[in-house]
Amino acid sequence: MKSHSKLLRIREVSEWINVSHSSIYKWVEQGRFPPPIKLGDDETKRQSARWVEEDIEDWIKNKRIKDD
Numbered sequence: 554m555k556s557h558s559k560l561l562r563i564r565e566v567s568e569w570i571n572v573s574h575s576s577i578y579k580w581v582e583q584g585r586f587p588p589p590i591k592l593g594d595d596e597t598k599r600q601s602a603r604w605v606e607e608d609i610e611d612w613i614k615n616k617r618i619k620d621d
Contacts, residue, residue, distance in 0.1 A: 560590070560603035569609065587612055 563574050570577075580586035587608035593600030 558605045558607040560592075561606055561609065563589075563602060563604075566604050566609060570613070 561569070563577060566577060567574050577586060581588050587604060589602035589604045591600045592603055
């Protein structure tokens with residue numbers, strides 16, 4: 554059975570890894586952090602960013618491996 558990953562808001566990601574919202578967005582721009590998926594309507598430009606929980610877990614695991 555395939556597991557389903559939770560979609561996280563920026564606040565949840567920020568609290569989880571203990572860094573500011575702006576740092577997360579900066580890291581995404583620099584390619585140092587997983588990008589969010591965009592939910593919403595392109596026509597009205599109303600979009601929300603959500604991160605896949607599994608992507609963040611993988612990023613943390615990779616950081617731990619590199620730091621060891």
